[in-house]
Amino acid sequence: MVNVFIIGSKGIPAKYGGFETFVEYLTKRKVSEDITYHVSCLGENNDEFYYNNARCFNIKVPDVGSAKAVFYDLLSLRECIRYIKENNLTNSIVYILACRIGPFFAFYKKQLEKMGVKVFVNPDGHEWKRSKWNYWIKRYWKFSERLMVKHADLLVCDSRGIESYIQDEYRQYRPKTTFIAYGADVKESLLANDDLKLVDWYRQHQVKPFEYYLIVGRFVPENNYELMIREFMASNTKKDLVIISNVEQNAFYQQLLERTKFDLDPRIKFVGTVYDQELLKKIREQAYGYLHGHEVGGTNPSLLEALASTKINLLLDVVFNKEVGADGAVYFTKEQGSLSQLINRTDQYDQGQIGLLGKKAKNRIVSEYSWNKIVSEYERLFLES
Known part of the structure; x- marks a missing residue:
């Protein structure tokens, strides 16, 4: 039996972001009877x-x-050490999410080494680059x-x-690394097209x-909201731009408003957050296209969800996005006119082009x-380590 202690997420049931969703699926879809998960919450x-x-400990x-x-991470780690010692566990891994x-x-780490416990770390993305x-x-x-x-012991x-x-970056340490991607679900939304929840949402936002x-x-500068809004406003499309984000009337919002004057363009619609996952999935499925401007490292969960649900995905041309999207998406750069011209072109796609792109996107996820x-892949890693 392998005991895997997971710390660094806010815990399960998942209510928050990527790491929480990862832990939710890792535990929910567990196959091996030879793994016991212990999750810090x-x-x-x-x-x-x-x-x-899974045994969850608050x-x-x-x-x-x-x-x-x-x-939180330090107290979680101390609790893992206490539990392993108290229960004389001999085959344990501590998996730390983020650095x-x-x-x-x-x-x-010295204490864990003496106890024969391996420590794996998920380095996440370039957190040190985030503008916040x-x-x-x-x-x-x-x-x-x-x-x-x-x-x-392993990244x-x-x-x-x-x-x-x-x-x-860290070749002097000769780090031992492995690659296991983040996941996404390709099941379609359970909501029908005439579900009142969906119909009311469209009506409320005039979409x-x-x-x-x-x-x-997330409503942060490194996700290139200014670039995407500016370019969308410069495009000829008659469609709306629906922005689902945790928007607050903060300095970034005011700066964006002053620089782009998006309030003068009725196509630009900030609609707040959508926490209902089935509704959000349906909104993705019924979008004409999805815009993705993230550039700060790692596999982004919202991009995977878009590829699983939306047929046309327009992604910023950086290595992390191309790695995920491959030929299942189309790409724009930060150069002026790149995205606006791409929007004009995708507006003219026929059903055959849209269907083919959507099929390729979904195939990437599957x-x-x-x-x-x-x-x-995680179960194999834990059992063979």
Whole structure:
């Protein structure tokens, strides 16, 4: 029996982002009876519970501002060590999602080594490049990443681009890496076309099925909202641009408004967030096209979901997006006119072109990014390590 302790996600049931969804599917679709999962969950108490046949343990963390995630990972790791010792577990792996605790990692790693516990790390994307962090936090992220790469037994990269970066950037440590992608579900939405939930959503936002381009993602500068909005406004399309994001009336929003004057274009529609997953899937399926401007590393879950659901996917031409989309998408650059001209062209696609592109996109997910494939590869890794 292999005991796999997963820390670094906010836990399951998944209510948040990519890592949480990953842990949800990894536990829900478990096949092997020789693996027991132990999942750290951010909680209001320190209770234990079972979900998807995984032992989940809550970690209550003091509210210490931006350092809360670091404290959470450290307290989770200490709890893993305590549990392994107390229960005399002899075949254990600790899998840490993201590189938040680098400066403290070597101390705990020595304890785990003495106990015969292997430590795997998922380095995620280029967190140190994200614009939301100030200079000092960016420096901390980069320093932390370096120390976690240095001391990890194995780095599990969900993007070949990130794996290449780790091997090149930290070659002095000779890091041991492997690639296992993130997953997506290709099942169609359970909602019917005339479901009141869907009809009301369209009515509320004055949008028509297959008459809109869609963006889904965090409302941050590195996702290139300004570029996509500016280029969309310069296009000739009569369709809307529907933006599903956690938009707040903050400095970035005001800056975007002042620079682009998108409020003067009735096609641009910020519609807030959609937490109902079946509704969101249906909105993806009925989008004419999907725009993806992410460029800060890693395999992006919203891109996989778009390829699984939307027929025309227009992606920013960076290595991470091309790795995922391959010939199942069309690409634009940051050059002025690149995206607006691409939108004008895709507007003219006939049903044959749309159908072929959609088929290629879905095939990319089925062949390379299905959850069954991802879960199988993880189970093989845990059992053979």
